Amino acid sequence: MNLFIDDLLIFFDDSLLNKISKKCLEISNQAFQVNNGNIPKWSQAIDTIDAFPKGKVSLKQPYISINQDGVDSEALMTELRKLIPWRKGPFMINDFVLESEWNGDTKWQRISKHIKSLKNKHVLDVGAGNGYFTLRMAMEGSKRALGIEPFLLFNYQFRAIKSMIESPLNALLLPIKLEDMPKKPIFDTVFSMGVLYHQRDHMAHLSQLQEMMAPDAELVIETLVVEKPEDYILVPKGRYAKMRNVYSIPSIKTLKSWLNDANFNNIRVVDVSKTTTAEQRKTLWIGENGASLEDFLDPLDDSLTIEGYPAPTRAIIICDR
Ligand SMILES: C[S@@+](CC[C@H](N)C(=O)[O-])C[C@H]1O[C@@H](n2cnc3c(N)ncnc32)[C@H](O)[C@@H]1O
Secondary structure, eight states: OOOHHHHHHHOOOOHHHHHHHHHHHHHHHHHHHSOOOOOOHHHHHHHHHHHHHOOOEEETTTTEEETTOOOOHHHHOOOOOOOOOOOOOEEEEEEEOOSSBBOOOHHHHHHHHHHHOOTTTTEHHHHHETTTTHHHHHHTTTTTEEEEEHHHHHHHHHHHEEEEEETOOOOOEEEOGGGSSSOOOOOOOOOEEOOOGHHHHHHHEHHHHHTTTOOOOOOOOEEEOOSSSSOOEEEESSSSBSSSSSOOOHHHHHHHHHHHHHHHHHEEEEEEEEOOOBBBBOGGGOOOOOHHHHEEEEETTTEEEEEEEEEOOEEEEEEOO
C-alpha cells in the first residue's frame, strides 16, 4: 500500500521517531498482507475518497470537521459507509455528520483538562481505534501523534479521514500491537484508553507502556473499573456487556496497586464516570442491526450488564514514569 509507506516516511522524518521507523514499516506492511475478503472494498473506498479535493480540518465540538470545496459530499458519505461500523468519532464531513457509536469528545473532555500540554510533544496512543483521539492529540499541537491499532478496518477508517485532509497533520495510525513495537523510551505522553481490560496480562501491558516512555513522560490510562472499596478484581466468566476478551476489571484501589507495582509514580485518579447511552449510542453508522450500550444492559436494571455484572464505569488515572 504505497500511500501508507509515503505517510510513514513523512511522519518519521524526525530524529527521535526514526529510531523506530524501520521496524514499524516492516510490521505494518506485514499486517496489510493478511487475507481479508473486505480489503478490496475498503481499498476501493480509500482510493475514491483520496481522489476528491482535500479540505481543512478543524474542531466543531464534538466533531472533527473537514471542509472540502467543490466536493460531492453524498458520494463521499457513500464511500465512508463502506467502512461501517464506525465505533469512534464523531466526524463532520462538509455538511454531513458521521455519528459514530461513541461520542469520543465526551471522553476527551474528561481527559484533556488533566494532562500536561501536548504541544510539541511526541505522543503515543495505544489501541487507538480509528484514530479519533490520535487526531485530537495532533490537533492539540503535538509534534507527532502516533496511534497503534491492530484491527485493520480501523486503520482503513483512519486512512479515509486522513486522505480528506489538506495539510499534513502530524498524526499517523499503524497496524501494530504494543507488544510488537520496538521498545524505545521516546514518547512524552503515552495513552492507553480502553485497552487494559482487553489484556490477558495486565502487568505486561503496563511495563510495555513504560518502555515507550521518555524519562519525564506521563501515562494516561482509561479503563473499566468496578466500584468496590477494597482490593478486588472482576474476572468475567464469558462476556462482559456482550464484549469478548474482557479479562479483568479492577477496583480503583487494585488498579492503583498495579500501577504502583509497575513502578509508576505520582499516581492519581482524575475521573470516574459511568458510561451513559449519550456517550455510547446506537447510530446508523454502526450498521442497521448494530447493537450498543442500551442492548448490553439489563433491561430491568441499568446498573447491571445483561450478564448481571456492574454496568460499565470507567476511570482515568494519570501517572509519571
Ligand atoms: C475499546 S477500544 C478503545 C479505542 C480507543 N482507544 C478509545 O478509547 O475509544 C480498544 C482497542 O485496543 C486495541 N488493542 C487491544 N489490544 C491491543 C494491544 N496489545 N496493542 C494495541 N492495541 C490493542 C483493540 O484492537 C481495540 O481497537
